[in-house]
Amino acid sequence: MSSALASAAARCAWRRARPLLAANPLVAGLAALAVATTPALAVLAGRRLGEALGPDVARDENIAVALVLGVALAAAAAGALAALGAPGIAFLGSQLRAAPVAPLQTFVCLTLAPLGVAAAAALLVLGCVLVPVAAATPGGVVAAAPVLLAGLAAGALGAAAGESVLGAARGSAAGAIVAVAVAGVGALAVLAGPLGSAATALRGGAAAGAAAEAGLVAVVAGGLWALAAVRRPEERPAPARVRAVVPVRGGACVASAIVAVKLLGRRRELRRAVAATGGAAVAGAAALAHGLGGPEAGFTLAAGAALLGCAAVPVAAHGVDREAAWLADASPAPAARRAAAAALGALALALALLALSLGAVRLAAPAPWRQAAALLGAGCVLFGAALAAGTLFPWRRDGVVDQLAAFAALGALVLALWLALGELVRRSTDAGLPGVAATGVALALPTLLGIGTSTWAASRRGR
Amino acid sequence: MTHLNSIEPLAAAGVRKSFGPACAVDGLDLTVRAGRIAGLVGPNGSGKSTTLRIVAGLLAADEGRLAVAGAPAGSRAARAATGYVPDEPTGLDELTLSEFLRLAAALYGGPPGFAARSAALLAAFGLEERVNARLGSLSHGLRRAAAMTAAFALAPALVVVDEATAALDPEAVVTLRRALQALAARGSGILLATQDLAFAEVVCDEVSLLSRGRLLAHGSPAELRGSFGAATLEDVFLNALGRPRGLDELSGVLGAR
Numbered sequence A: 001m002s003s004a005l006a007s008a009a010a011r012c013a014w015r016r017a018r019p020l021l022a023a024n025p026l027v028a029g030l031a032a033l034a035v036a037t038t039p040a041l042a043v044l045a046g047r048r049l050g051e052a053l054g055p056d057v058a059r060d061e062n063i064a065v066a067l068v069l070g071v072a073l074a075a076a077a078a079g080a081l082a083a084l085g086a087p088g089i090a091f092l093g094s095q096l097r098a099a100p101v102a103p104l105q106t107f108v109c110l111t112l113a114p115l116g117v118a119a120a121a122a123l124l125v126l127g128c129v130l131v132p133v134a135a136a137t138p139g140g141v142v143a144a145a146p147v148l149l150a151g152l153a154a155g156a157l158g159a160a161a162g163e164s165v166l167g168a169a170r171g172s173a174a175g176a177i178v179a180v181a182v183a184g185v186g187a188l189a190v191l192a193g194p195l196g197s198a199a200t201a202l203r204g205g206a207a208a209g210a211a212a213e214a215g216l217v218a219v220v221a222g223g224l225w226a227l228a229a230v231r232r233p234e235e236r237p238a239p240a241r242v243r244a245v246v247p248v249r250g251g252a253c254v255a256s257a258i259v260a261v262k263l264l265g266r267r268r269e270l271r272r273a274v275a276a277t278g279g280a281a282v283a284g285a286a287a288l289a290h291g292l293g294g295p296e297a298g299f300t301l302a303a304g305a306a307l308l309g310c311a312a313v314p315v316a317a318h319g320v321d322r323e324a325a326w327l328a329d330a331s332p333a334p335a336a337r338r339a340a341a342a343a344l345g346a347l348a349l350a351l352a353l354l355a356l357s358l359g360a361v362r363l364a365a366p367a368p369w370r371q372a373a374a375l376l377g378a379g380c381v382l383f384g385a386a387l388a389a390g391t392l393f394p395w396r397r398d399g400v401v402d403q404l405a406a407f408a409a410l411g412a413l414v415l416a417l418w419l420a421l422g423e424l425v426r427r428s429t430d431a432g433l434p435g436v437a438a439t440g441v442a443l444a445l446p447t448l449l450g451i452g453t454s455t456w457a458a459s460r461r462g463r
Numbered sequence B: 001m002t003h004l005n006s007i008e009p010l011a012a013a014g015v016r017k018s019f020g021p022a023c024a025v026d027g028l029d030l031t032v033r034a035g036r037i038a039g040l041v042g043p044n045g046s047g048k049s050t051t052l053r054i055v056a057g058l059l060a061a062d063e064g065r066l067a068v069a070g071a072p073a074g075s076r077a078a079r080a081a082t083g084y085v086p087d088e089p090t091g092l093d094e095l096t097l098s099e100f101l102r103l104a105a106a107l108y109g110g111p112p113g114f115a116a117r118s119a120a121l122l123a124a125f126g127l128e129e130r131v132n133a134r135l136g137s138l139s140h141g142l143r144r145a146a147a148m149t150a151a152f153a154l155a156p157a158l159v160v161v162d163e164a165t166a167a168l169d170p171e172a173v174v175t176l177r178r179a180l181q182a183l184a185a186r187g188s189g190i191l192l193a194t195q196d197l198a199f200a201e202v203v204c205d206e207v208s209l210l211s212r213g214r215l216l217a218h219g220s221p222a223e224l225r226g227s228f229g230a231a232t233l234e235d236v237f238l239n240a241l242g243r244p245r246g247l248d249e250l251s252g253v254l255g256a257r
Helices: A002-023 A025-059 A061-085 A088-096 A103-135 A141-169 A173-192 A194-202 A207-230 A251-265 A268-292 A295-323 A325-330 A335-364 A369-392 A400-430 A435-460 B048-055 B076-080 B097-107 B114-124 B140-153 B170-186 B197-203 B221-228 B233-241 B247-255
Strands: B010-019 B022-032 B037-041 B063-068 B082-085 B158-161 B189-193 B206-211 B214-219
Touching (some): A002 A025, A002 A103, A002 B097, A025 A061, A025 A103, A061 A141, A061 A194, A061 A268, A061 A295, A061 A400, A088 B140, A103 A400, A141 A194, A141 A268, A251 A295, A295 A335, A295 A400, A295 A435, A369 A400, A369 A435, B010 B048, B022 B037, B022 B063, B037 B170, B048 B189, B076 B082, B097 B114, B097 B140, B114 B140, B114 B170, B140 B158, B140 B170, B158 B170, B206 B221, B206 B233, B214 B221, B214 B233
Parallel strands (some): B037 B189, B082 B158, B158 B189
Antiparallel strands (some): B010 B022
């Protein structure tokens, strides 16, 4: 039964990707380019980061702690996002989900296997970044291992936290118990465990012991995740509400933007993603601000988790829009303009959610407003890339592989944009362009990329 | 309250299910005996699909007792004894029909005779030539026929069919009728929900009329016709539930220039 389940999941994922790649040589080319260049770009990014952080890590212990916690927080947010997005038995559809399948088999075949492959790929890229960073620290290259394993442990803890809180919210006692256990393991990991040891390893401490500690936490966290996942209660049906039909002023474009915001805002999986990562960001900011890295470092590092969660909104925008394509495509409104308006609506929603999250994070770790503004700017870059990634690999509620592909495309796009835009800003300011103007152009380009990709996809639909 | 007989394909007593303040199923008693075809009829929102989803183990009842072939509804044993056809089969769009059937057989433990029964059902539903077509490429009616093929080929103790005739063409409706009668003759209990009262009248041994989650009437089609003094099941339905509100105003509003 397990092999039948796993092979069905793999077949479905491959068959969804194959026509997409065959019909769009551009997407296929970009995917191949990303696979080929992401490790090299990651190494390049790691070298730059190492040049910037290496001496600071040697000088200040808090920088080493903040670096490890930054990786761990991002991994925890990614783990929570992935676990909450995993469809579990819903993958089997409305008929076969009634089949007598053991929950552990469902978890292993439909959640753990695809997420395990994705985690391996993510660890490879993270390793490409961390090895040059660690090489620039007193700990040397070997210090990358405990940081990587700390990231893996944090990812598994994030997944366990997401899954257990979801179960607890649906009334599962097992979910509540696992959530408490996850909180305990997380607190131990932060206060007296592998995170501190990994930071010490970056400053020349024992790397092997730190790696073993992190590996142990990863195994425990994996067990807690499985425990919560096999006891995941069914989602409660949304209550049906009759809403008044109100004409929208401003025509099809305004209506499309409003509908996009409403559809995205009402998706439970997106609400969960934003809430989970926002919560992780606030908790991380509090931990970092109180003695581990200082409020300003805490704000910036923790806000990364909130950024990732809010990016789920533009990543999902095209996939959600496609679900109502039968109505939109049958209407006389121009598809491209309608899609552009829907994409703008999604961007506005993501930025609004990010602003709210940053406000909450700032309460936990006070930081200057300019830092918040800089993160909103980073949000513009990230969300534009997220729109494009979600258009290339449309989001599906029941497709964990589709969601992972979209986030992988987002990672590759962000890495490429970060390097390209950094170069653009540097050359523009060298050529005498005011810094503000150069930054404005750099922020506008990803937004235009995202909206342009959505418009292009809408105009191609139905051909 | 009905006494639960654990050897029946389905025995349910006092089943209640609410979604927030809305009560979808309100104290329903229901028994499906081996070899019998039981129909649930009622207007949209009367609790038919919710009842079937509870029986199939997809929803948990808030109150009441349900046993499928002697096992508590929702347990693995109960699921293994149930073949479920949803009103809208979705998911697994990328699998071919033959792959889907193989997966269904694997998930249900490879029941003996599955291959022969599914081949016969594919032929009867006119799906033989589409075994290599992807589920997502099938029309709604063919997709439902594919779902029925998978559920019926399991030959389980209890067959549960939601919106039995929805989207099926007349030939498929005939096939469905024959298949259900054959499964009942084999000893399966059949529980179906339908809006097609003519179909229910012909196929069902007993019919339960639901409204707002409650059982309004129960009996064989002949008994129901007799007790409501009606010529057809459709008349029973209208006599029991009354005419839809707003029907008289509809022509005026839609016809206004």
